[in-house]
Every structure is written in structure tokens, then in C-alpha cells.
Amino acid sequence: MPSIFPEFVKTIEELQSISTQVRRDILRMVHAVNSGHPGGSLGCTDFLTALYFRIMKHTPQPFSMEGKGEDLFFLSNGHISPLWYSVLARSGYFPISELSTFRKINSRLQGHPATHEGLPGVRVASGSLGQGMSVAAGVALGKKLDQDSGIVYSLHGDGEINEGQIWEAALFAAHHKIDNLISTIDVNGQQIDGPTDKVMSLGNLRAKWEAFGWIVLQMDGHNLEEIVTTLSEAKNLCGKGQPVLILMKTEMGKGVNFMEGTHKWHGVAPNDEQLASALAQLTETLGDY
Amino acid sequence: MKKYPVLGKNDTRSGFGAGLLELARKDHRVVGLCADLTGSLKMDAFEKEFPDRFFQSGIAEANMIGVAAGLSITGKIPFAGTFANFATGRVYDQIRQSVAYSGKNVKIAASHAGLTLGEDGATHQILEDIGLMRMLPHMTVIVPCDYTQTKQATLALGNHHGPAYLRFGRPKVESFIPEDMPFEIGKAQVLTEGQDVTIVACGHLVWKALLAAEILEQKGISAEVINLHTIKPLDEATLLASVAKTKCLVTAEEHNIYGGVGDLISGVMARHFPLPIEMVAVKDSFGESGTPEELMVKYGLDTPDIVAAAEKAISRK
Numbered sequence: 296m297p298s299i300f301p302e303f304v305k306t307i308e309e310l311q312s313i314s315t316q317v318r319r320d321i322l323r324m325v326h327a328v329n330s331g332h333p334g335g336s337l338g339c340t341d342f343l344t345a346l347y348f349r350i351m352k353h354t355p356q357p358f359s360m361e362g363k364g365e366d367l368f369f370l371s372n373g374h375i376s377p378l379w380y381s382v383l384a385r386s387g388y389f390p391i392s393e394l395s396t397f398r399k400i401n402s403r404l405q406g407h408p409a410t411h412e413g414l415p416g417v418r419v420a421s422g423s424l425g426q427g428m429s430v431a432a433g434v435a436l437g438k439k440l441d442q443d444s445g446i447v448y449s450l451h452g453d454g455e456i457n458e459g460q461i462w463e464a465a466l467f468a469a470h471h472k473i474d475n476l477i478s479t480i481d482v483n484g485q486q487i488d489g490p491t492d493k494v495m496s497l498g499n500l501r502a503k504w505e506a507f508g509w510i511v512l513q514m515d516g517h518n519l520e521e522i523v524t525t526l527s528e529a530k531n532l533c534g535k536g537q538p539v540l541i542l543m544k545t546e547m548g549k550g551v552n553f554m555e556g557t558h559k560w561h562g563v564a565p566n567d568e569q570l571a572s573a574l575a576q577l578t579e580t581l582g583d584y
Numbered sequence: 585m586k587k588y589p590v591l592g593k594n595d596t597r598s599g600f601g602a603g604l605l606e607l608a609r610k611d612h613r614v615v616g617l618c619a620d621l622t623g624s625l626k627m628d629a630f631e632k633e634f635p636d637r638f639f640q641s642g643i644a645e646a647n648m649i650g651v652a653a654g655l656s657i658t659g660k661i662p663f664a665g666t667f668a669n670f671a672t673g674r675v676y677d678q679i680r681q682s683v684a685y686s687g688k689n690v691k692i693a694a695s696h697a698g699l700t701l702g703e704d705g706a707t708h709q710i711l712e713d714i715g716l717m718r719m720l721p722h723m724t725v726i727v728p729c730d731y732t733q734t735k736q737a738t739l740a741l742g743n744h745h746g747p748a749y750l751r752f753g754r755p756k757v758e759s760f761i762p763e764d765m766p767f768e769i770g771k772a773q774v775l776t777e778g779q780d781v782t783i784v785a786c787g788h789l790v791w792k793a794l795l796a797a798e799i800l801e802q803k804g805i806s807a808e809v810i811n812l813h814t815i816k817p818l819d820e821a822t823l824l825a826s827v828a829k830t831k832c833l834v835t836a837e838e839h840n841i842y843g844g845v846g847d848l849i850s851g852v853m854a855r856h857f858p859l860p861i862e863m864v865a866v867k868d869s870f871g872e873s874g875t876p877e878e879l880m881v882k883y884g885l886d887t888p889d890i891v892a893a894a895e896k897a898i899s900r901k
Contacts (some may be wrong), residue, residue, distance in 0.1 A: 420685045424675050433651035463644035
């Protein structure tokens with residue numbers, strides 16, 4: 296039976312150390328191919344680290360597509376793939392050395408996550424935005440049919456929720472009382488063309504999601520203690536007839552001073568000099584790939 | 585020429601509904617989704633018997649496709665049903681990324697395809713769906729010809745792994761496939777053997793092709809009618825064996841001339857066996873309101889159109 300690996304239950308200090316290394320991985324991966332999306336990846340690093348190394352019950356080896364009995368995660372904003380790949384590799388889904396193949400020819404680490412190369416940990420392709428909440432809802436429904444106690448997590452960008460399909464999924468999950476689904480929105484206030492308020496105002500997100508019938512929580516996406524507490528609270532709210540939504544406040548580019556709080560680094564890789572400056576701010580805690 | 589007596593008239597969507605119910609009784613992994621058209625898709629019997637395995641999706645097709653993909657991850661076999669227009673064009677990117685590219689075992693059940701939706705008009709009469717679906721890598725595309733074959737195809741999809749598109753229609757059409765005729769996904773059926781022309785048809789145009797073959801026989805022309813129920817993967821071997829004899833070909837489909845069966849087979853023939861080909865299809869147009877019968881005549885998809893195409897193909901040899 297899949298069970299939580301003891302080594303995954305990390306202290307806050309250990310999680311901090313992992314997320315620092317993950318940030319180094321992200322920067323080195325996008326720098327190596329001069330492409331990719333560092334901004335959002337750095338912004339969601341603390342969240343995904345806490346999820347994979349503390350919160351989720353999951354079995355990286357052997358990887359099972361169906362994930363019976365496991366908690367499953369779905370990345371809907373697929374462009375922050377370098378973050379996900381680093382977390383997957385460092386939690387044991389595939390060799391850490393494979394991170395060096397990111398976005399290169401013949402790699403399993405496609406620019407946006409894909410399944411057809413068989414990368415362990417990825418269960419559906421994402422990148423074209425707005426689709427992951429529907430998929431996560433379907434997986435959660437399947438688990439309920441199987442009386443599988445696993446919880447399904449999904450992550451979305453705040454720009455991504457411009458997509459109408461997100462709101463279709465929001466209706467659907469509440470209507471069908473999908474109460475084993477915890478979706479998180481990365482509220483960094485930025486999208487490609489600028490601040491979300493300028494591009495497409497999102498209004499009162501808490502009120503919107505509550506009106507759709509979800510339980511809404513909020514957290515600081517850079518306070519690991521708060522992330523762990525909030526995710527634990529979300530888990531406790533499962534099984535009560537409503538899906539759970541977490542509004543996670545983050546800063547794009549978190550951890551690298553010149554990348555923080557701007558959409559400029561959404562889809563731009565650092566040059567050699569910028570990489571050196573960025574890495575100098577992040578201690579190599581677990582060894583670079 | 586082998587004759588196929590009419591066994592009745594029934595709608596192919598009812599064949600889907602009957603097949604889904606039978607399949608669900610045999611296999612608990614089968615689940616159903618529908619976007620507020622449960623009665624039209626004939627999924628109501630399934631919903632009634634298996635309420636826990638039916639998921640009403642509301643008028644939200646994009647989400648329905650994503651949910652179906654998610655259900656398939658947990659080992660379910662989802663059949664997602666709506667009108668062909670909303671099952672393809674409206675959700676192309678969702679099918680592309682979450683289903684086809686992700687290799688998910690999702691069955692898209694598309695009713696009311698083509699002109700024979702009738703009076704609702706062109707907004708609902710998709711004539712591009714075969715093209716859209718067959719362009720997707722890994723997508724199986726099935727267009728059964730009558731009630732019995734639609735039921736058979738639905739049952740066969742229960743044992744087929746991977747994304748699939750099943751296209752059927754609204755009106756009652758002639759049933760002529762005997763229940764004991766074997767159905768295999770990807771294996772075209774030679775319904776009548778002939779020497780002078782090969783007629784490849786799909787959907788309810790297969791019946792019209794058989795009628796055309798009878799008329800041609802009276803004119804001394806021997807036609808080989810092939811029921812191409814599976815458009816992808818394409819049974820090239822059966823087609824090539826037929827044209828090796830007949831040396832000319834007619835295709836017949838309720839679809840736009842671009843992107844459909846005629847287009848597909850022309851490419852195969854151009855590569856392997858260049859020969860005269862005539863296509864009975866909608867000539868790059870949208871449909872319009874009217875009765876199914878009127879539309880089939882106006883848009884050149886009727887029996888006399890197939891006869892004329894066959895004579896023209898033969899004359900070009």
C-alpha cells in the first residue's frame with residue numbers, strides 16, 4: 296500500500312533548505328537553455344516543496360499513473376514546469392541528473408509537462424491554460440467512486456483564471472460536492488501583459504469562489520509554516536461536501552532580489568551574469584544537479 | 585450482388601445508448617458524462633440505471649472533456665456525450681491537450697453529426713468534425729453506418745484503450761447490418777464485391793452506397809461497396825486490394841469535402857495507387873435548415889449523386 300515516506304515529513308528548516316535548492320535548480324535549468332519561466336516557478340517554490348515533502352501521501356517509485364490510495368497533484372499552469380520537475384526529481388520520481396535535459400531535444404522534460412515520454416509524476420499534459428482544474432475534478436470524482444481516501448491537489452495561476460473553463464470547473468466541483476479536491480491559485484498579481492488589474496481585473500476572488508460554493512482559505516505563499524498549517528487545515532476541511540480553494544499570495548521571482556515582484560521574468564531566462572548574481576543569493580544546500 | 589434487406593429504421597444515437605447500457609452492465613469502469621443533452625444522446629437509460637456513474641456536466645463542454653480525462657486517470661472508461669459540433673470544434677484544444685496528447689482513454693460520443701440534424705440549421709450541423717478529429721495524433725475515429733453497428737462500435741470501444749471519437753446521428757435511418765456481422769475497429773467491411781468501381785462510404789451513406797450499387801448493377805456496372813466504419817486507423821490494405829481490381833474509386837460521406845474521408849483516401853491512393861477518384865461530400869459549405877432528406881438532396885449526398893460519381897470515375901479510367 297502506498298504510504299507517506301518517512302523521509303518526506305520534513306521540518307520547516309528542512310523544507311527551507313529544499314526550496315532554496317529547488318530555486319537554484321530552476322534558475323540553472325532555464326539559464327542552460329535560455330528559455331522557460333523562472334518568475335512563476337520561483338514564486339510557487341515554497342508551496343510545491345511543502346506539498347511534496349510534507350503534506351502529500353505519495354509514492355514516487357514505482358510511479359503509478361492511477362495513483363490508487365495516493366494524494367495526487369496536478370499543475371494546471373504548466374509553464375512553471377522547471378519548478379515541478381525539480382520537486383519531482385528531488386522527491387524521487389526520476390534521477391536528479393535528468394534536470395539537465397530540460398527543454399532539450401529527446402528529453403522527457405518538455406517545455407510544458409507532457410505524458411507521452413512517460414515522465415514519472417506527470418499524469419496529464421498542461422500548458423494550454425485553464426484545463427487542470429477540470430482534470431483534477433475528474434480524478435477526485437474517480438477517487439470518490441473508488442472510495443479512495445486520497446486527496447487531489449491542483450495549482451493555477453491568477454492570470455490563468457481568465458479562462459472560462461476554470462469557472463466551468465468551479466461550478467462543476469461544487470455541484471457534484473467534490474470534497475476531496477484542494478485547488479490553489481497563485482495570486483502574484485502578474486501576467487504576461489502586466490499586472491492582473493490592468494490586463495483583466497479579477498475582483499474579489501474570495502467572494503467569487505465562495506459564491507461558487509467553495510470553502511476559501513488564504514495564505515502567504517512564502518511562509519512555510521503558514522503553508523503547512525493552511526494545507527493541513529484544507530485537508531481537515533475535506534469530506535464536508537465542498538471543494539476547497541486556497542488563495543496563495545506570492546511574489547513572482549521570489550528569492551532573487553532583482554526578479555521579485557515584476558512580470559519581467561515571467562518567460563525570460565537570466566544571462567550568465569544574472570545567473571551568477573542570483574545563485575549567490577541562494578545557498579547550494581543539497582548539491583546542484 | 586449481395587443484398588442487405590432493411591431490418592427496420594432506427595436512429596444511430598439509440599444504438600449508442602443501447603451499447604453504453606450493455607457495456608456499463610458488464611464493466612463497472614464505464615462512466616458517462618453529458619452536457620445537458622442526456623435525452624438527445626440516449627444516455628438517459630444509463631443515467632437511470634447507474635446514477636452514481638453518470639456525471640451531468642451542464643452546458644460546459646470544455647470542463648466535461650477535462651473531467652473525462654481526469655476520470656480516465658483513475659482507470660475509469662468515460663464516455664462523454666454531446667452534439668458533434670460541441671464535442672469537437674468547441675473543445676478542440678481540450679481534446680488535443682488533455683485527451684489526445686495525454687493519451688487518455690476517453691471516448692467522445694458525438695451525436696447529431698452532419699446535415700441530417702436538419703431543421704436546427706448550420707450552427708448545429710458540423711461538417712468538419714471528422715477532419716478535426718482525424719488530424720489529432722493517437723485519436724481513433726469511428727463513424728458507424730446504422731443502429732446495430734453503432735451499438736457494436738460502442739461495445740468495442742469498451743475494450744479499446746486510448747482516445748476515440750464515435751460519430752453518429754439524429755434521424756432514423758435504415759438498419760441493415762445483421763447482428764451477427766463481426767465488427768472490428770480498424771477493419772473495413774467489403775459489403776458487396778464488384779469489378780468496375782469501388783465505393784467507400786461511412787455513416788448512413790453506406791446504405792445509399794448500397795442502393796447506388798443496385799442501380800449501377802441494373803446498368804451493367806459491378807460496384808464494390810466498402811463500409812469504412814473506422815476512419816482512423818485507416819484500413820489501407822482493404823482499400824488497396826479493392827482498387828487493384830476496380831481501378832477507380834468513389835468516396836461518400838456526410839462531411840465537408842476538405843478534411844474528410846475523400847481527402848484522406850485520396851492521399852493514400854496518391855502515394856500507393858494513383859487512380860480516378862470522385863468524392864460525394866459537401867462542397868466546402870455550411871449547411872442550412874431543412875428536413876434531412878431535403879438537405880441530402882440539395883447538398884449532393886443522395887443515392888443519384890453516388891451513381892453519377894461512380895459513372896464519372898469509371899469514365900476517367
